[in-house]
Amino acid sequence: MTYNLRGKTHILMDCDGVIWRGNQAIPGAKEALENLENQGYQLGFVTNNSSLSRKGFYQKFVSLGFQPENYLIINSGYGAAVYLNNNNLSKIFMIGEKGLQEELELLEISVTASYHQDLQAVCIGWDRKLTWTKLADAMWVILNNNGQFVGTNPDNSFPSIDRLVPGAGAGIAALANACGREPDIIIGKPNPFLLNLSLKEMNCSDSAKAVFIGDRLSTDIHAGIQAKMDTILVQTGISDFHLKKTILPTCTLESLAQIDQLI
Numbered sequence: 001m002t003y004n005l006r007g008k009t010h011i012l013m014d015c016d017g018v019i020w021r022g023n024q025a026i027p028g029a030k031e032a033l034e035n036l037e038n039q040g041y042q043l044g045f046v047t048n049n050s051s052l053s054r055k056g057f058y059q060k061f062v063s064l065g066f067q068p069e070n071y072l073i074i075n076s077g078y079g080a081a082v083y084l085n086n087n088n089l090s091k092i093f094m095i096g097e098k099g100l101q102e103e104l105e106l107l108e109i110s111v112t113a114s115y116h117q118d119l120q121a122v123c124i125g126w127d128r129k130l131t132w133t134k135l136a137d138a139m140w141v142i143l144n145n146n147g148q149f150v151g152t153n154p155d156n157s158f159p160s161i162d163r164l165v166p167g168a169g170a171g172i173a174a175l176a177n178a179c180g181r182e183p184d185i186i187i188g189k190p191n192p193f194l195l196n197l198s199l200k201e202m203n204c205s206d207s208a209k210a211v212f213i214g215d216r217l218s219t220d221i222h223a224g225i226q227a228k229m230d231t232i233l234v235q236t237g238i239s240d241f242h243l244k245k246t247i248l249p250t251c252t253l254e255s256l257a258q259i260d261q262l263i
């Protein structure tokens with residue numbers, strides 16, 4: 001193996017399919033992370049999942065036996081809140097779950113579930129109670145108020161315990177179809193927004209000092225390339241290896257457990 005982490009200071013990674021799968025830690029992941037921290041690397045975790053807040057993810061790390069005290073944790077719900085805040089959009093119609101609402105309210109964005117003329121934007125994430133009425137109200141804000149259309153993450157499906165279920169991207173696509181226009185932004189990977197936000201929050205001004213590890217070429221590796229980072233593909237998640245001719249990771253490992261070979 002010729003690739004190594006020489007010169008790198010910040011290691012960012014996806015969660016599902018890299019360090020855990022559903023509610024089970026991937027074998028060797030905890031030891032690998034502990035080792036990286038002992039070697040002095042700053043660790044960041046970047047997930048498209050908006051169903052939990054960052055606080056919720058922190059608790060998930062703890063419950064699976066990880067030691068997240070010094071981890072940076074970023075998800076698409078928090079990213080959406082930062083985006084809305086940066087664009088002075090503080091009155092929002094939200095389609096999503098508690099985790100997204102928590103992140104929006106932390107940045108003093110007022111969230112409502114009924115439409116009215118003052119609303120400036122729609123923020124839509126994963127919502128397991130999505131209804132026709134919610135879509136109709138969101139559509140009203142976008143079309144009648146000329147509201148911004150912000151999606152948390154484009155994932156069309158989500159691996160549930162025994163089957164694939166619709167992801168946030170399915171709801172975003174339905175709303176886009178109804179409105180006859182695409183969202184103004186979808187925050188999650190492959191958009192490099194969350195990776196750039198992570199570097200900023202870790203005070204890393206040079207993306208060449210960072211590496212991003214993920215299990216999906218179309219989202220993780222594509223985002224890492226756009227953020228001008230080295231990328232490592234691991235093969236412990238949902239793989240889309242058919243894309244390997246067009247989206248090229250810097251390096252491929254079987255699993256995170258092998259990362260000590262690159263130090």
Ligand SMILES: [Mg+2]
Nearest residue numbers: 014016017215
């Ligand atoms: Mg993944």
